[in-house]
Amino acid sequence: MRPGINSDQTERIIQALKRAGYQATPNRRLVAELVAATGGHFTAAELLERGRRERVNIGRATVFRALELLASLRVVERLDLPSGSHAYVVCDPDEHHHHLVCSTCGRSEDIADGELARLVDEIGRRNGYRIEAHRLELFGICPACSAADTAERETLA
Amino acid sequence: MRPGINSDQTERIIQALKRAGYQATPNRRLVAELVAATGGHFTAAELLERGRRERVNIGRATVFRALELLASLRVVERLDLPSGSHAYVVCDPDEHHHHLVCSTCGRSEDIADGELARLVDEIGRRNGYRIEAHRLELFGICPACSAADTAERETLA
DNA sequence: TCGGAATTGATACCCGGTCTCATTGGTGAT
DNA sequence: ATCACCAATGAGACCGGGTATCAATTCCGA
Numbered sequence: 001m002r003p004g005i006n007s008d009q010t011e012r013i014i015q016a017l018k019r020a021g022y023q024a025t026p027n028r029r030l031v032a033e034l035v036a037a038t039g040g041h042f043t044a045a046e047l048l049e050r051g052r053r054e055r056v057n058i059g060r061a062t063v064f065r066a067l068e069l070l071a072s073l074r075v076v077e078r079l080d081l082p083s084g085s086h087a088y089v090v091c092d093p094d095e096h097h098h099h100l101v102c103s104t105c106g107r108s109e110d111i112a113d114g115e116l117a118r119l120v121d122e123i124g125r126r127n128g129y130r131i132e133a134h135r136l137e138l139f140g141i142c143p144a145c146s147a148a149d150t151a152e153r154e155t156l157a
Numbered sequence: 158m159r160p161g162i163n164s165d166q167t168e169r170i171i172q173a174l175k176r177a178g179y180q181a182t183p184n185r186r187l188v189a190e191l192v193a194a195t196g197g198h199f200t201a202a203e204l205l206e207r208g209r210r211e212r213v214n215i216g217r218a219t220v221f222r223a224l225e226l227l228a229s230l231r232v233v234e235r236l237d238l239p240s241g242s243h244a245y246v247v248c249d250p251d252e253h254h255h256h257l258v259c260s261t262c263g264r265s266e267d268i269a270d271g272e273l274a275r276l277v278d279e280i281g282r283r284n285g286y287r288i289e290a291h292r293l294e295l296f297g298i299c300p301a302c303s304a305a306d307t308a309e310r311e312t313l314a
Numbered sequence: 315t316c317g318g319a320a321t322t323g324a325t326a327c328c329c330g331g332t333c334t335c336a337t338t339g340g341t342g343a344t
Numbered sequence: 345a346t347c348a349c350c351a352a353t354g355a356g357a358c359c360g361g362g363t364a365t366c367a368a369t370t371c372c373g374a
Contacts, residue, residue: 023340025352044330059354064331080237082290084362086330100284109284119272120295127257127266128300133239135294138277143285180371182321201361216323221362241331243361 009036009090016073016093027058031066035076040106041087082139098135102142104149111138166193166247173230173250184215188223192233197263198244239296255292259299261306268295 013032014024022028034050035042048063067088070076074093078086079101089099089108098111116136124131141149170189171181179185191207192199205220224245227233231250235243236258246256246265255273257266273293281288298306 023351025340027353057354059356061332061355062353065352068331078241082292084235084243086241100280100286100288102286103289109286111280111284115276116273119276123257123268123295124297127268128303129257129259129266129295129297130303131257131295131297132260133296135239135292137292138280138286138288139290140281140286140288146285146287180320182370184322214323216325218324218363219322222321225362 006033006036013070013075013090016075017069020073022069027055027062028066028069030055030058031063031070035070035088035090038090038106040108041079041081041089041101042106043085043087047088079137098137100138100140102145103139104141104145107142107144111136163190163193170227170232170247173232174226177230179226184212184219185223185226187212187215188220188227192227192245192247195247197265198236198238198246198258199263200242200244204245236294255294257295257297259302260296261298261302264299264301268293 010029010033013036014029017024017028017032030051031047034047044064044067047067048058048060051058051063067076071078071088075090076088077091077099078088079099081087081101082103087106089101091097091099091108091110096113098113098116100109100111102108116134120131120134123129167186167190170193171186174181174185174189187208188204191204201221201224204224205215205217208215208220224233228235228245232247233245234248234256235245236256238244238258239260244263246258248254248256248265248267253270255268255270257268259265273291277288277291280286
């Protein structure tokens, strides 16, 4: 992990906590760091495991609570993978967006809503629904994994 | 429930099962009927409960298995509600589509992919991802619930 | 009618997440 | 510095949705 980049992000998360009136306790700092240290998605169980490597006594509930808190601040978002399981991703709390997730390495990109808003409006109008929320999730192979994949294929051939 | 409409749909589900080489057992017929009898989404637990009202000894696993089977045939799809819980909806197995779900009554409409495909392509290209799957979910208030809501509001006023 | 495969029910289990509750720690007013 | 109080924590029980196991049944084709 590149310290410069991630400690920035850690700090941003901590600030978000404080701004919302929550304490920046050591546990929450730890979770913030771990979250910031992943470029992609992670499960609660993974995070817990990583957390326990640094602070043995951190409770399962504490990790879930921290994640829930971060989710409520929109610093983190929970996504539903095609497999049916859940994962969390760090993301930009400031604007409505969607996620593009690499199914190989788990890396995730924020996608601006863009034209989708128009499309969603139109669908609502056409069906007479008052739309309250929408969610778009994209899954695929990221450039790096794509490259790695073809490289491997070539070595085998 | 209107027999004409739903027995058609029940039959379609049964046919799909047979076509795929599965037996149309009494249990599966029951599940098919129950599924067809709902206009909107339902949880596995609800379905089980309704099932037990008609056939006391139907097992929980059997219901889950039937649902899983129908899902694999794309007759039914599992969706992730904003609340985080899961629900199932009946839907058209023949073409890729998305769902518009009423958050009040649970009714659900199939939405054709339409322009979305183009948008998805473009996002993939822009990010260098090879997109494998995408999912759009819309939540809102259906016309009927909207109407009921304003009606109630007026009586109160 | 028979034999093997498919289906079933009961039940134990698993996993992600939440609840409870007693303890600990932090914070702000004094 | 002290104290009172609320926020946060850990342990562990609990819960809900779903799956695995396994023996008993049912179905279907020969």
